[in-house]
Amino acid sequence: MKLLFVCSRNKWRSLTAEHLFNALEGYQVRSAGTEDAARIKVNEGHIGWADLIFAMEKKHVRRLQDKFPHMLQGKLIVCLGIPDEYGYMDEELIETLRSSVSEYIEIP
Numbered sequence: 001m002k003l004l005f006v007c008s009r010n011k012w013r014s015l016t017a018e019h020l021f022n023a024l025e026g027y028q029v030r031s032a033g034t035e036d037a038a039r040i041k042v043n044e045g046h047i048g049w050a051d052l053i054f055a056m057e058k059k060h061v062r063r064l065q066d067k068f069p070h071m072l073q074g075k076l077i078v079c080l081g082i083p084d085e086y087g088y089m090d091e092e093l094i095e096t097l098r099s100s101v102s103e104y105i106e107i108p
Contacts, residue, residue, distance in 0.1 A: 001105065004050035005031040006060050010039040012088045013056045017097050019089070024107065034063040047071040054101065056082045078104055 005017035010033030018031035030049070032042035047053070047068050053075060055061045061079050065072060080100045086093035098107060 001026065002028045002049055002051045003030075003105070004042075004046055004053045005029070005056075006042055006053060006064065007031075007033055007056040008035045008060070008084060009033045009037060010041075012086055012090075013082055013084065013093065013097075015039070016086075016089050016093055017054065017101070020094060020097055021101065021105075021107075024105075027105065034060050034067075042067075044068060044071055047075070050075065052104065053077045054104075055079050056084070 003021060005014040007014040010031055014031035014033065018029050021027055022029040030046060032038065032040045032046050034042055042064070048071060053064070055064065055077055058079055061077055064077065082096055082100065101107065
């Protein structure tokens with residue numbers, strides 16, 4: 001299964017999620033950001049590639065829906081509700097990601 005994690009700048013939350021879940025057997029994981037200044041900016045290729053999309057906040061879901069409405073048909077987008085108040089690989093962020101994402105995928 002291919003998982004895409006999306007936040008604003010792809011520097012802390014979604015990048016942490018990519019590195020955290022990329023180690024899991026059976027999953028391919030990428031991350032991207034919605035802002036122009038993102039480390040990796042989300043594009044049609046990311047959306048087409050992904051089986052399941054995790055957005056950190058509602059604003060990210062809206063941005064994806066506004067920019068890629070035709071690409072998102074039939075795609076599941078999950079809003080994790082994780083605010084931009086964590087650094088890269090922050091322990092609390094890792095625990096929050098594990099807990100939130102475990103409702104949608106199997107985490108050993």
